[in-house]
Amino acid sequence: MTRRILIANAALAAVLTAGTASAQQVLINAGGATFPYPIYSKWFDEYHKKFSNIAINYASIGSGGGIAQVTAGTVDFGASDGPMTDAAIKEFQDKRGSAILHFPTVLGADVPTYNIPGVTASLNFTGDALAGIFMGKITKWDDPAITKENPGVKLPSNNIVVVHRSDNSGTTYIWTDYLSKASKEWEMKVGRGNGVNWPVGLGGKGNEGVSGSVQQTANSIGYVELAYAIQNKMTYGKVKNVAGEFIQASLASVTAAAAGMKDMPEDFRVSITNGPGKGVYPISSFTWLLIPSKIADPAKKKAIKDFLAWMLADGQKMTEPLLYAPLPKAVVTKELKAIDKIQ
């Protein structure tokens, strides 16, 4: 009987490994930012439909996870909406023995999304108000700092429930980068980063977790990428920009933010939050793929380089339905040249 069981096991194992990688199948593992996950998952799916032997398995684990995993070498490339710090870049160099390259993919926006029973309007928020809420200094929805900018809306006297990210996040980087520019107090007390010491609030895992928490918790406010708010039909507010206007995140306002950028540096690491100009949405940002400059496996290297070229051409056409702004043409040209840096 033992022999029969062993044979059965072996047969089963053979069947289950039938999907073993043939010479042509290329499986690339990637992980990182949840901010662009809606457009990335669309891209990777479309690319797989086009080239069925190439599967890019992207795990939406947060920018922090993306940076950590690509540095540890457990994924082939990462993704983050907070550009890697110099220290992080050096660590990658030390650990993996090559440089790490940033490739911007799309432009997106962090929006303040909230769930206030009875309020369906898009509220106006100043930078100071948002900083105050997330620092725990503004605790009720009918606080003057909020009501002052929203004269027509009846705000209840309920406690504000803050929701932030529990994981290291580029979305957090964008949010805190903006708050640091908009509020000196925030910059001093909390600062910017993929992860910060949040004074108050519940933690949600990924953009998904924060959206889910805000949806399920009355009187809550969180920050998520625009696509999440739209896809889940959540209410989100307008933010005051440098020019003094209250702007809601949209394709137009995000594109305007990128247009206001002076020069794209060689390594593509740049912050465009709180930028000058009319019609600009102040909490906009690029998001990057983090690709090692040396990729050992030739099949993977070709696949990744081909994908990047596709992403900069066909991929850019798919961004708008998902409310991500495509890259400015100058940036695309620069990036196409930079693909050659991948050896």
Place this chain on the structure above:
Amino acid sequence: MLSLRRKAVNAVMLSLTGVCTFLAVGTLLFILGYLFVHGGTSLTWNFFTKLPTPVGEAGGGMANALLGSAKLLLLASCIGIPIGFLGGVYLAEFGGSSFSYVVRYTTDLLNGVPSIVIGIFAYILIVLPQQHYSTFAGGIALGVMMIPIAIRSSEDFLKAVPVSLREGAMALGASKAKTIFTVVIPAAKAGLITGIMLNIARVAGETAPLIFTAFGNRYWSPGWNQPTASLPVMIYTYAISPYADWKQQAWSAGFVLLMLVLVINVSARMILSKRGQVAR
């Protein structure tokens, strides 16, 4: 005569115990019912046959997660069951006293380790040196969890075989090994098989150790060296997401997982009770 107060206390407390039981049993029935209504009734064929789709697009399924879980459990069983079973044979048949005590103590120790710590262990041991997540790492993590359970249940069921059977075999001249493998083990067969079944059911629902080892995959996972989707991890990922379609799939997956686990448990118990032994 009994005072009224004492009678009243008696009646009240005993009824309360009945209420407690009712609550406990009711919870299980509630869980079953709720999962059936929310997950079972909307189970579609897509769930079993399709791969996950990009976010926001309906029609995706968990075919890769089902296969992934099957592969993980197969690998885990191949590791955990032989080692655990033979270890149990040692304790039941060969064990001296102090060494066996140490083994049993360590078994209980390992059994009590939280599954997330086992996940960390497998990550350090396998994922880091290999530089990637894999079905293999996940299988090892689950296999390590299966070993102590397998040892315990094998030992218990082997020991339950009457000594007279062993003595009879040895009186006929069989060696110890022959006795064990031709007499004792077949006699304990029902218990051993149910032990394996319960072991698999227990490990099938484990999520935490897979997060750092098998990781996850939106596609099919070829072979054993790539990350793979698994049912419990998909449930977790989808449940905490904001997408209605994903949440619905989480319910369906939860129902499927629960049914799998319960069917195995119920079958195991029924096999045992048929043989007259009560499972522990």
Place this chain on the structure above:
Amino acid sequence: MSATAPTAFETRPSGRASAFWHRLRSGDDIAYVITLTCALTILAVTALLVFELYTNSTLPREKFGWSFLTGTTWDPVAGQYGALPFIYGTVVTSALALLMGIPLGVGAAIFLAELAPAKISNGLTFLIELLAAVPSVIFGLLGIFVLVPALVALEPAIRAVLGWTPLFSGPFYGVSMFSAGVVLSVMIVPFIISISREVILAVPTEQREGALALGATRWETTWNVVLPFAKKGIMGSIFLALARSLGETMAVTMVIGNEAKIHQSLFAPGYSIAAVIANNFSEASDALERGTYIELGLVLFGLTIIINGLARILVLSTTKKGAT
């Protein structure tokens, strides 16, 4: 096995060499060696586990020492690692789970062991033991979508009864230490019930009969005679349940709120050791941070060893079979 293996009556080993071959052919030694190796594997695996946990947490252990366990600020960005909020959350949610689970569990065990007729008792116990087989992530699923909204709806009632204590003050968002405690209690109740029932069944009938003969009511017998007799075993089951709840990961992280702060109120969100490891381990940005999660794993491991050890001592001494 081979039909041609000689029996002890047929051959007589005549020299050392043939004695050796005889033993080898009979397979005893091989069987012994193989099974012994497997038993040793358990020891090896456990030792390796402890070793890996210990060596990979050297960085934080050397840097922070004991202040790791007493510090209250967990700030990976600033490099500050104080694990007290997680220890607090773990202890509080488990304590809450026991507080709710023990009366429920022991009560049901009494019913099943003392009052219910055997067939019904066996059937119901079977169902309750199935509850123990339900995976943690399913409890988490039900926790988020059923329990938390239910508790949100029940909040005014709870506050009316218990709101006078600081334990139930402050705002309630649904996800909280209280919710985690409730989910955990449901998860550990089957263990308490099944072991306590066994222990109570093992109490000799003479004890009961003696009390009843003296005029005690059923309840008085149970409370004053049976339970004290079964006390050690019941305590053992409680420790076992505690050990389970300390290590519970998925269900807790889905309903506890994931906030690394110590709050007095149970209505506030919190964090547990297992939950923070699950959430943050894979994105630890440097060796120090990864080491801290491994050290947390070590802490959890240590806690469960101690508690399981206590459980073992208590349960082994009162039931025939050992701890499950």
